[in-house]
Amino acid sequence: MPAVSELRSGKTHRDENFPVASFLIHPRHRALILAFYNFVRTADDIADHSTLAASDKLAYLDLLEAELLGKGDSQKEAVALRLALADRGMPPRHALDLLAAFRMDVTKLRYENWDDLIHYCRYSAMPVGRFVLDVHGESTATWPANDAVCAALQINNHLQDCGKDYRDLNRVYLPRDALEASGASVEMLGSQKASPQLLQCLHGLAVRNERLLDESKSFSAEVKDFRLGLEISVIHAFAEKIVRLLKARDPLSERVHLSPLELLFGSLSGMAGETARRAVGRRPVSKPAAGR
Template sequence: MTTANELRSGKTHRDENFPVASWIIHPRHRALILAFYNFVRTADDIADHPTLSATDKLAYLDLLEAELLGKGDSQAEAVRLRHALAERAMPPRHALDVLIAFRMDVSKLRYENWDEVIHYCRYSAMPVGRFMLDVHGESTSTWAASDALCAGLQINNHLQDCGKDYRNLNRVYLPRDALEAAGASVEALGLGKAPSSLLTCLHGLAARTETLLDESRPLSVEVRDFRLGLEISVIQAFADRIVRLLKVRDPLSERVHLGPLELLAFSLGGIVGQTARRAVGRRAVSKPAAGA
């Protein structure tokens, strides 16, 4: 049997819209984070594989889950993550949640409304943020803002890749009711340029995603770990820039991804902004109350 690793697309953590275990994160956490990423990336590539049947995709996802839970040692990504989690006495809950989303990718090609898309994000994206918070020992009180950020990142990606997802996978994450309200058709996603009705739908969804990202803004100062706060601030800066592009551009015909120089600029901006916010917070805490 072909191993799951052999079905990888070739995409790595360096190809994502956001940093993964970057130099900002403390070195003691990077091996675990990369083990989690590689497990998730492998499962994602299986769900998106262009030639595997749905039955085979689900069988591979089941195999990854079984070996993550200790029932076998043939799939390197599952074994590596299992051992990495065991070293930290962490349960596999977040990785198991993500597998639910990839099974949905195999069997669910259309979404009726925004709530269904958010339900998908609950399993495809939110567990990733929760995992990062758990790795750093953060409180579950930070989950709400993290969930909003992760959902925003996921929907940004859906909007960026809406044409490719439709053409290559016949998968549409744009809510059916939003397309219908704008007078747009699913088939328009296969065009080289979005008609005005589809643009109206896409720009409206981007504006709704921007609201999610506004809800996530407190996260970088809610977390206690300074380096994690820096990483979150950088990710937030990337997401904010991408959603601004998606509010005015056509993802079928225009660039809606960040180039290397933009990535660098927004990384530095995020780091500087987070450092300043932390400094202001410390001064506010240490400043004596009036009359004290």
């Protein structure tokens, strides 16, 4: 069995849709966050590997979990995170939740409805934000807002990559009932351009995801750490820009990712807004939940 690092896709924290341990995060937290990211990215790449058999993927994920829990020292990503967590006296709970999501990626290729998709996000996305909050010593009272924005980020990603996920992995995160309600089929994801029915489904899901994102507008105000608040504001600004693209464009044939210039302006806008809000002590008001 080769080392799991040999199965990495080459994607790094600089290639994500959102900042990972950016300069906004205090330097004392960055090494731990990057150790967590490298562990998670390795596990994600295993689950998404194009040639590994499902049984081999699950065996590698089991190996990562075992070594994270101290049962071996052969996989550097697991060992590095285990030591970094031990140094802070933190449990591996959030990394274990993410491993559960990656096992779902291997064994579960379709989702029935929105609730089914949110359940997946509970393991695939929400633990990432919860981990960062724990690193900063924030209250668990911030988790509901975190969970909303993390799920929205995940669903943005599902919509952006829906064609690629279907073609490369036969994996479809678009809920079956949403496809059926629009008269769309899974097979339409294999086309170079979305049919009117599929486009209706995709835009409807983007609108629903925008409402989910609206629920997390108070998130940056709920955290005590100023630098983390800035990071959250930047992430939220990125997510809002992406969801606007997804409401108007076809992810099968049009660009639905942010350009470097858009990333720059989104960062500046998010930081400026959060700095101004904290200066005057104003708390953003979340819109009422609108039927997830």
